[in-house]
Structure formats: C-alpha cells, structure tokens
Amino acid sequence: MQKISLPLAILALAVGIISLMWKGIGTANTLVYVDINQLVEGYARTAVERQAFDTKVNTLKANVDSLMTNWQAELQAYEKERAGMTAKELELKQELLQTKQQQLNNYQQAIQKQIQEEDQKMTQTVINDINAYVKEYGKREGHRIIFGARGSGSIMYAEEAANLTETVLAGLNAQYHGE
C-alpha cells in the first residue's frame, strides 16, 4: 500500500501543477474587455461624488444669483431715480454700476472655472479608482491585457464571455463598500 501511495501523491501533485499552469495560460491568452461607460455609471462612488458636486455647484450658483439680483435691483432703482439726479450724480452712479457689473462678471468667470475644476476632480477621482481596480484585477486573474471599450465602436465585436464589466463592477463596488 505504501509503495503505491508515494507515486500517487507525486502524480496528484503533478496534475495539480499542470492544471494550475493550464488555467494560467488559458486566462493569459484570453482577450477580454470592460465597458468603461458602464463601469463609471455603475460604480457606487460616481453617484456619491456627483451628489457632492451638485450640492457644491448649487451653492456657488446661488451666490452668483443673489449678487446678480442685487445688482439688477440697484439698476432698476437707478432707472427710476435718474430723472431727478444731477449730471455729476448720474456720472457717479453709472460708474458705480459699471464697476459692480465688471466685478460680477469676474466673479461669475471665477465660479465657472471653479465648477470646471471640481468637475474634473470628480471625474478623475472615479477614473483613478476604476483604473487602479482593473489593474489589480488583471494582475490577480493573470490577464495579459484588458481592453477598455467606451461603447462607441472601439470594440466592434466580442463574445459575451469576453465582457468582464459585470464582474469588475461587482468587485469595484464591493471594495468601495468595504466588503
């Protein structure tokens, strides 16, 4: 019995190693892809970041709106009162309104720039997370290459089995939720 057990153990070990290598080779040679749009939209963090961004944008826009309302009220008051003003008063008031309008325009531009920067930050944060996870997933699963399709024809045809989007998305969301 003992004479048989040793060759059997060696055989089992050899079969195990070959099957592992076969799996590795098989995975490495498979062409797979993920749909980037689907990953971005389905990633739980995207919704959280978008909500935070919307709140920030609304606050910034509200500030601009209230400043604009004040300026318009001041302009209307000037229109009403201009008939009773002296030439000097008219000149001063016009100058004041023009300066305020210029300041308001500058502020609006600065806010617009800030909104663009916040938008880029939000998008890049989500993309960074996805890139890092796909890289980690690819290494872990032994893929030589994972294509990124953007849903606009960059991959014309692929078998459904080559689409890893759902698997990657599940892992990505699990990581985000700390599971």
Next chain:
Amino acid sequence: MGSRQIGWCLAMVLLLWGCGSQEFESKAALMAYLHDPGNGYHLTEHVNGVDYALTYRPTDLLVAQELPDNYKKSTVDSLRNHYGDYLYLNLSMSAGGQELLSHKAGDRAAFGAMVNQLAFGMGSKIHLVNQVRDTLPLLDYVYPRMYGMGHSTDLLLVYKKEPRLIESDFVRLTIADLGYGTGEIAFKMPTKNFIEQPELKF
C-alpha cells in the same frame, strides 16, 4: 530517518524560511529591495503629469538612523520596540520632474496657499483607510522644504500601528487633489507587508 521524514522536514524548513522576514546586510541593499516595485513596498501612480510614489519605511531603517557608532544589542532592541509601534511612509510627489511648489511660482497667492497646505494642512488631504473604510488618524508628518533644489515634494507620514490597521488585509492611502487636476489618488497596500517587514542585520 526515512526519505519521507526528510522530505517533510525539508518542506517545513522551506515553508518557515519563506514566511520569515527578509534580512539585509546593508542599508543600500534594503533600499534597493524596497524600491523594487515587485516587492510591494514601492507603489507609483502617474496622473495628468503628476507623479506620485509611496514607499514603506521599515522600522530598521529608522533604527539604523538613530544608532550610535558603538552600540549594544540592547540598544537595537529598545529602538526596534520604540519605532515598531508606528508605521512610516514616504510620499513623493512631483510635477514635470519638479517640486509641486515650482508650478505655482508664477502666482503669489497660489504659491502661498500651497506652502501653507504642505506645511500645515496635509492631514486633511491624506487619509489612511482600512478594509472596512475606517479612517486611521495621521499622527504626524514631516515636510522638509527644498526651496526648488529637489526634484519632488517629499513627505514622511507617521501612523500608529493600531489593531484595526494590522487586522485589516489591506489599507488604502488616499491623497486628495492638490489643485493639479489629478482627482483623488489611492494606493492599496497589503498589511502583511508591514507585519513581515524586511530587516537589517545589526
């Protein structure tokens, strides 16, 4: 002893040798090992022209830094105990091969804000988060100013090795966007790297 017993003993020795910490003869050899990305102690990211590198600083490097010329074994043990309770990480950031501050040189207000951010406000920009998304507080950090002479902005980050850090399978170090359009950068590190950290032969 039969051949099977010898085989088992050999396997156990190999297993124990494989699980133990790596030991190095010199600081240079240890540094070379740490900077080899394959060993998992040096992680890099490149986003929108900004390079980030995170390198683990093992306890023995800090011990070696503080050891006097004529030291006793007990001094090494005492220093290892002292520094062993903390996690040290080197974070290096550069834009176009220069310090981050160099890119704000044209704008006095932005430059001043960045100096203030780097010197006092990085605690609110850098977070170490464990597997269950629990944030571990940054104990302290050091930011040596290089006044444009360096090629990167370097920080030494210090965290307490709490059970919730060690018991987690991995931790993520996140760096918020510092105004370079990079978004949040995250480095994922397995905690076994800190537990089985490489050592120096003293």
